[in-house]
Amino acid sequence: MRYGSLIKMLPLLLDQPVATWDLPRDQPYREKQIRTWILQRFVSSYDEMTDLSLPLRTSLASRFRLRAAEPITIQGSEDTTRKFLWKLGDGSLIESVLIPATLSKTGTRSARLTICVSSQVGCAYGCRFCASGLDGWRRNLTAAEIIGQVLEAARIAGRRADNLVFMGMGEPLANLPNLLSALDLLISPANIGMGARHVTISTSGLAPQIEELAHHPFPFRLALSLHAASDEVRDQIMPVNKRYPMERLLAACDIFIAARKKLIFFEYILLAGINDSPEQARLLAQHAKRLHAKVNLIPYNKVEGLPYERPTEDAIHLFCRTLLAAGVRATVRREKGHDIDAACGQLRLQKMQEDKKI
Numbered sequence: 001m002r003y004g005s006l007i008k009m010l011p012l013l014l015d016q017p018v019a020t021w022d023l024p025r026d027q028p029y030r031e032k033q034i035r036t037w038i039l040q041r042f043v044s045s046y047d048e049m050t051d052l053s054l055p056l057r058t059s060l061a062s063r064f065r066l067r068a069a070e071p072i073t074i075q076g077s078e079d080t081t082r083k084f085l086w087k088l089g090d091g092s093l094i095e096s097v098l099i100p101a102t103l104s105k106t107g108t109r110s111a112r113l114t115i116c117v118s119s120q121v122g123c124a125y126g127c128r129f130c131a132s133g134l135d136g137w138r139r140n141l142t143a144a145e146i147i148g149q150v151l152e153a154a155r156i157a158g159r160r161a162d163n164l165v166f167m168g169m170g171e172p173l174a175n176l177p178n179l180l181s182a183l184d185l186l187i188s189p190a191n192i193g194m195g196a197r198h199v200t201i202s203t204s205g206l207a208p209q210i211e212e213l214a215h216h217p218f219p220f221r222l223a224l225s226l227h228a229a230s231d232e233v234r235d236q237i238m239p240v241n242k243r244y245p246m247e248r249l250l251a252a253c254d255i256f257i258a259a260r261k262k263l264i265f266f267e268y269i270l271l272a273g274i275n276d277s278p279e280q281a282r283l284l285a286q287h288a289k290r291l292h293a294k295v296n297l298i299p300y301n302k303v304e305g306l307p308y309e310r311p312t313e314d315a316i317h318l319f320c321r322t323l324l325a326a327g328v329r330a331t332v333r334r335e336k337g338h339d340i341d342a343a344c345g346q347l348r349l350q351k352m353q354e355d356k357k358i
């Protein structure tokens with residue numbers, strides 16, 4: 001599906017059925033104008049579309065909600081990681097994170113910007129260390145709400161992000177149809193034109209959907225939120241492992257890799273005394289070698305109310321060295337973002353708690 005025409009694109013973007021959308025006679029020209037305002041200039045109101053007639057702007061404003069997500073709270077500044085708390089049309093709250101490029105080995109800073117977006121309101125998967133699942137699952141995001149996070153962040157930052165990662169609130173593969181519709185529009189050169197190679201989809205381990213994605217034409221990257229290297233440990237912290245145990249999950253990844261010939265990533269949050277033992281490191285190295293996976297180690301960031309702790313720096317480095325010694329590519333990641341930062345979901349929880357007190 002390619003959204004070459006506004007009549008297909010706008011209803012998706014604005015969450016409106018096609019039947020309610022009547023375009024003026026000079027449709028192709030208007031289409032291009034409106035597309036540019038929304039997708040390239042990231043406007044937040046129809047009044048800013050100054051090359052449209054006032055009657056057309058008024059008509060659009062009366063029928064189509066332009067912004068799928070509006071900012072409630074913004075933490076951080078232009079040079080640092082910025083965290084956004086968005087309010088959706090039904091009042092639901094979700095989060096995104098905008099992450100500037102980190103310094104490279106040569107000390108230069110690339111101008112690249114990464115956005116980490118949510119795919120659901122809350123999460124049903126209940127990983128024990130994660131704030132996003134603490135209040136349960138409410139609903140899937142629509143394609144417009146997924147795209148809206150990218151557009152609103154671009155408006156605030158003054159430019160669109162180069163990389164897109166689905167590691168925010170929710171399990172992206174549990175909302176696959178809407179995620180793929182959003183990606184279609186985000187990737188299409190006629191619309192937003194984000195490079196598919198700069199899109200990473202993460203999953204806590206939904207094996208059937210990983211197999212389904214193996215044959216999808218987009219060349220996106222897959223990140224597996226593993227967080228433990230044996231069933232015994234994974235069962236303790238990730239309930240999804242009971243449904244799709246390690247061997248089932250790794251077999252799905254075998255299929256993905258055979259079909260795509262693409263590198264996958266293991267995300268591994270290090271929790272003191274839980275999954276940071278030398279034995280877990282050795283097992284993790286075996287899995288990584290089987291799948292030629294690169295391992296991103298993420299020292300845990302404390303979540304208020306949860307019993308987990310960050311390992312010591314010595315323990316983190318020992319774990320990493322064990323992987324490297326086994327010939328596995330591994331890095332310790334310090335940036336923030338969901339899984340990147342297990343505290344994702346905290347802004348939303350705080351806001352919900354404040355609202356309950358009022």
Ligand code: SF4
Pocket residue numbers: 123124125126127130131132133168169170171204225339
């Ligand atoms: S880590 Fe991801 S899948 Fe697990 S509860 Fe949090 S948001 Fe859901």
